[in-house]
Amino acid sequence: MGKLVVSQNVTLDGVVEDPSGEGGLRHGGWFVRFMGQDWEAWAELELAEAQAAEALLMGRRTDEYFGARSSVMSGEWLDRLNRLPKYVVSGTLKEPKWTNATVLAGEVVAEVSNLRQRTAGEIVVYGSRPLVRTLMEHDLVDELRLTVFPVVVGAGERLFGETDDERPLRLIRTRTVGNGLAHLTYERAREVPGRTAARR
Template identity: 85%
Template structure:
């Protein structure tokens, strides 16, 4: 059975909006602005994660974002991302932009549940806030890996929105990435 792993760069106050600064958000660009000297350590963390992944899961906008960058960036991480099978959740997309991708056009919860049955290993979700919220709401996320950047923005879209109930998690690993980033791994706390 597959394991849904959400991997996300977030600010200390949980903001995930416009890390690159390309989206027009007034506090956008925080990823590079607050990365400091930690890029190499962060890149090593990301490469290790993709080497352990069996597939990627994302929404339509993430498919477009990554597909554009995958043709101009190079390196082991990008090469691995390009080779992985990708599943794009969308009700409107006919043909995904990124290589080696399949559209999951049906009802999200059912499609992702089937995907978890079909893929053995980690199915990593990058940069897909609406999808992550849906997956969390329906208890489909097995693990959260958050790389926390040392900044409080005070505004912007956060990774988590309102949920119908509490979602208990258990901290299973922490580490410092470089000199200024914190990486925390949580698993879903299952009740007896």
């Protein structure tokens, strides 16, 4: 069975919206402004993750974002992403924008569960905030990797929304990326202190 990995760049207060500044958010563009001298270290981290992945999973907007850039940008990381099989969860999209992509148009939980069953390695999710929330709500995320940027922006959509129950996670790795970024890796916790068993 595939391992579903959510990989995100986030601010210290959990905001994931408008990292590039193209969305017009008042505090957008934090990704570039607070990357500092850590670009090379961040790029190495992303490349290693892409090389270990078997597939990418995303929502429609993330497909549009990367698809529009895949033909005009270059580099080892993007070349690897272009070669990977991609799955776009959307009930309205007919033709994906990114290369080597397939639309998953059915019910999200069923489609993703089926994808996990037929994939042997890591399925990585970039961006795709609404999709991530659905995957978390239905306990489909096996691992969460957060690259935390050293800024509190105070406004914007955060990675997680309201859920109908707690979603316990266990910190399994921490590392510093460059001089200013923190990379935190969590796995889904099966047992929670004070409970006999975590929700499965």
